[in-house]
Amino acid sequence: MTADHPGPPRPAPPATPAPGSGGEPFARGAAGDHVRGPAAPPGRGNPHPYETHPYETHPHETHPARPAANRTAPGHAPPPTEPVAHSAPGAYRPPARALAPLRETGRLFALAATVARDMFRRPFQFREFVEQFWFVASVTILPAALVSIPFGAVIALQVGSLTQQLGAQSFTGGASVLAVIQQASPLIVALLIAGAGGSAICADLGSRKIREELDAMEVMGVSPVQRLVVPRVLATMLVAVLLNGMVSVVGTLGGYFFNVIMQDGTPGAYLASFSALAQLPDLWISEIKALIFGFLAGIVAAHRGLNPRGGPKGVGDAVNQSVVITFLLLFFVNMVLTALYLQLVPAKGA
Amino acid sequence: MGTEVVVEGLTKSFGKQNVWQDVSLTLPAGEVSVMLGPSGTGKTVFLKSIIGLLKPERGRVLIDGVDMVNSPERDIYETRKLFGLMFQDGALFGSMSLFDNIAFPLREHTRKKESEIRRIVMERMEMVGLVGAEGKLPGEISGGMRKRAGLARALVLDPQIILCDEPDSGLDPVRTAYLSQLLIDLNAQIDATMLIVTHNLDIAATVPDNMGMLFRRNLVTFGPREVLLTSDEPVVAQFLSGRREGPIGMSEEKDAATLAREQRTPAPYAPRTLAPQLEPSPGLPSRAAVPRRRERVLALLPGLPEPARAAILRSYAPAGPPAGTVGGPVGGPVGGPVNGAVGGAAS
Numbered sequence: 001m002t003a004d005h006p007g008p009p010r011p012a013p014p015a016t017p018a019p020g021s022g023g024e025p026f027a028r029g030a031a032g033d034h035v036r037g038p039a040a041p042p043g044r045g046n047p048h049p050y051e052t053h054p055y056e057t058h059p060h061e062t063h064p065a066r067p068a069a070n071r072t073a074p075g076h077a078p079p080p081t082e083p084v085a086h087s088a089p090g091a092y093r094p095p096a097r098a099l100a101p102l103r104e105t106g107r108l109f110a111l112a113a114t115v116a117r118d119m120f121r122r123p124f125q126f127r128e129f130v131e132q133f134w135f136v137a138s139v140t141i142l143p144a145a146l147v148s149i150p151f152g153a154v155i156a157l158q159v160g161s162l163t164q165q166l167g168a169q170s171f172t173g174g175a176s177v178l179a180v181i182q183q184a185s186p187l188i189v190a191l192l193i194a195g196a197g198g199s200a201i202c203a204d205l206g207s208r209k210i211r212e213e214l215d216a217m218e219v220m221g222v223s224p225v226q227r228l229v230v231p232r233v234l235a236t237m238l239v240a241v242l243l244n245g246m247v248s249v250v251g252t253l254g255g256y257f258f259n260v261i262m263q264d265g266t267p268g269a270y271l272a273s274f275s276a277l278a279q280l281p282d283l284w285i286s287e288i289k290a291l292i293f294g295f296l297a298g299i300v301a302a303h304r305g306l307n308p309r310g311g312p313k314g315v316g317d318a319v320n321q322s323v324v325i326t327f328l329l330l331f332f333v334n335m336v337l338t339a340l341y342l343q344l345v346p347a348k349g350a
Numbered sequence: 351m352g353t354e355v356v357v358e359g360l361t362k363s364f365g366k367q368n369v370w371q372d373v374s375l376t377l378p379a380g381e382v383s384v385m386l387g388p389s390g391t392g393k394t395v396f397l398k399s400i401i402g403l404l405k406p407e408r409g410r411v412l413i414d415g416v417d418m419v420n421s422p423e424r425d426i427y428e429t430r431k432l433f434g435l436m437f438q439d440g441a442l443f444g445s446m447s448l449f450d451n452i453a454f455p456l457r458e459h460t461r462k463k464e465s466e467i468r469r470i471v472m473e474r475m476e477m478v479g480l481v482g483a484e485g486k487l488p489g490e491i492s493g494g495m496r497k498r499a500g501l502a503r504a505l506v507l508d509p510q511i512i513l514c515d516e517p518d519s520g521l522d523p524v525r526t527a528y529l530s531q532l533l534i535d536l537n538a539q540i541d542a543t544m545l546i547v548t549h550n551l552d553i554a555a556t557v558p559d560n561m562g563m564l565f566r567r568n569l570v571t572f573g574p575r576e577v578l579l580t581s582d583e584p585v586v587a588q589f590l591s592g593r594r595e596g597p598i599g600m601s602e603e604k605d606a607a608t609l610a611r612e613q614r615t616p617a618p619y620a621p622r623t624l625a626p627q628l629e630p631s632p633g634l635p636s637r638a639a640v641p642r643r644r645e646r647v648l649a650l651l652p653g654l655p656e657p658a659r660a661a662i663l664r665s666y667a668p669a670g671p672p673a674g675t676v677g678g679p680v681g682g683p684v685g686g687p688v689n690g691a692v693g694g695a696a697s
């Protein structure tokens with residue numbers, strides 16, 4: 001049924017200029033294959049049992065299959081499940097499944113690099129930045145404040161009871177404040193930004209993507225990364241830094257309150273130990289962590305939002321993934337940063 | 351004048367699924383081309399590949415020397431400013447009013463004053479019949495209006511290449527007829543290269559200078575409209591007559607048994623008559639592409655199949671001798687605009 005399929009109209013050979021000269025509006029190649037391609041080998045059967053279309057054995061398709069056949073032993077029919085059999089002719093093969101996580105990681109880094117570069121590209125989307133800053137701040141400030149008081153208290157109580165066991169009550173203040181500032185505060189901020197701000201950013205970008213708004217933007221020569229992602233990432237970074245300051249203060253106050261009221265600590269000892277153990281770099285590392293975490297939360301949210309898989313459901317999945325991925329990354333990066341800091345910056349009085 | 355688009359050996363797959371392969375064609379500068387194809391044959395993918403949104407794994411798309419597949423992103427972004435793309439669903443920005451949507455490219459790429467922007471936007475909205483809806487959000491209007499707004503946005507920067515993805519879907523027959531006329535008028539006014547992807551037979555019969563068809567992962571043919579419209583290729587004939595008998599089935603391709611059964615009782619296709627191409631509305635300049643196409647097609651003539659040759663000669667009959675002497679307007683019912691610009695053939 002396929003061999004006598006009449007060929008499409010073709011210009012006579014002399015009328016065909018050299019490829020690339022642009023003088024020939026007719027289809028080349030595609031139509032030509034029809035004649036050049038070998039007839040389907042008899043008895044070879046349908047090489048794609050997973051495909052129901054009988055046309056798979058059409059000469060159009062057997063032609064591109066040849067390179068695949070060449071890769072197998074000569075005289076061997078391609079195995080029935082030959083995965084590349086009906087992909088494009090030539091060297092192209094779909095990338096291996098196993099590399100998918102690596103590829104995703106690579107794309108995440110590529111996006112991070114693009115965002116970092118585009119931060120300095122004019123025109124800066126100031127309005128979008130302010131809107132996003134306001135939005136992220138408004139959804140994170142209250143939860144952050146509410147979380148930081150009990151969190152500061154828990155740390156103060158735990159550290160307080162531990163120092164009591166060790167007989168070092170006088171150091172409770174310094175120890176708990178350091179724990180709050182260096183660890184608790186940046187993490188609380190980042191988790192809230194990822195959970196409240198990042199998920200909204202991811203959902204917003206994802207629905208724009210499936211509505212083809214982002215494609216439309218690219219077609220109009222406007223980069224969605226520069227226009228939408230950069231302001232969002234900058235907003236999450238700035239909110240993270242500012243919020244980190246707030247959470248540190250609130251958490252420290254909470255710790256102070258609980259230590260002094262509930263554990264009968266003395267205000268003087270609390271403050272004295274603080275100045276004995278803490279130093280300015282502790283505050284810096286806290287803010288640096290917050291900055292990096294904010295960047296991560298923004299980038300991961302944007303990355304998942306820009307690449308939702310298939311339809312509206314994909315957006316929901318993407319939001320979910322973005323929060324989980326951010327959490328995983330945060331704790332890992334926090335570990336690295338903490339280890340580096342403790343190695344590089346000598347502790348006070350050590 | 352519009353810009354020529356040269357597509358060479360383009361092949362696109364999603365994972366293991368090959369959409370089409372080895373597609374080569376040239377959209378002659380300033381001419382209107384139509385790409386036909388049953389649903390799901392990758393017409394949208396083709397448009398997006400031309401503009402560089404999707405990256406085919408093989409082949410090139412050359413526009414002014416920039417390869418939209420492999421050139422650096424920076425060049426691709428620059429070249430995209432030559433394009434206007436009308437998306438299948440409009441792809442308007444959901445958070446902006448229609449006015450802001452249509453003004454978006456102007457605000458991004460020009461330093462025009464707000465009053466100037468307003469004038470241009472209102473002019474385009476009037477063109478596509480959207481006056482009065484400028485304050486509405488895309489969520490508040492019908493699908494057909496969204497498409498027309500998408501077209502207006504695509505036109506606002508006077509693009510040299512206009513790509514339309516199924517301009518007719520979601521429009522009633524009357525609006526489709528207006529739209530066909532609008533597309534031809536546009537071509538007369540700005541002489542842009544146009545590619546319209548559709549499966550609407552009225553548009554296919556009356557609008558284009560050139561026509562192609564995608565089917566079964568291949569470009570079946572691409573050439574002057576007469577070639578496709580007179581073709582007796584089963585796929586083309588079936589598609590143009592909109593019948594069930596033929597190689598196209600519900601799920602794109604029929605199985606062998608059905609096809610064999612049909613072939614035993616071949617039903618002849620009714621002879622198709624070649625409808626004349628639309629002319630620009632009165633008062634507009636004549637299309638600059640017409641004489642160019644005429645020159646080009648006449649040069650191609652010896653290589654064309656007999657029915658197409660006859661149809662072309664018939665359509666050009668009143669104008670007399672071939673190439674070079676094309677001064678006046680191309681007479682006759684068929685403004686088979688011809689284009690010499692494409693390539694060596696004409697010179």
Ligand SMILES: Nc1ncnc2c1ncn2[C@@H]1O[C@H](COP(=O)(O)OP(=O)(O)O)[C@@H](O)[C@H]1O
Nearest residue numbers: 364367369387388389390391392393394395396
């Ligand atoms: N982003 C994508 N990922 C995977 N498959 C896709 C994607 N876009 C399109 N396809 C597939 O490509 C084929 C052609 O789609 P499309 O170009 O939309 O067809 P149409 O000719 O109706 O416009 C379809 O089978 C579709 O499933």
Ligand SMILES: [Mg+2]
Nearest residue numbers: 393394438515
């Ligand atoms: Mg489509």
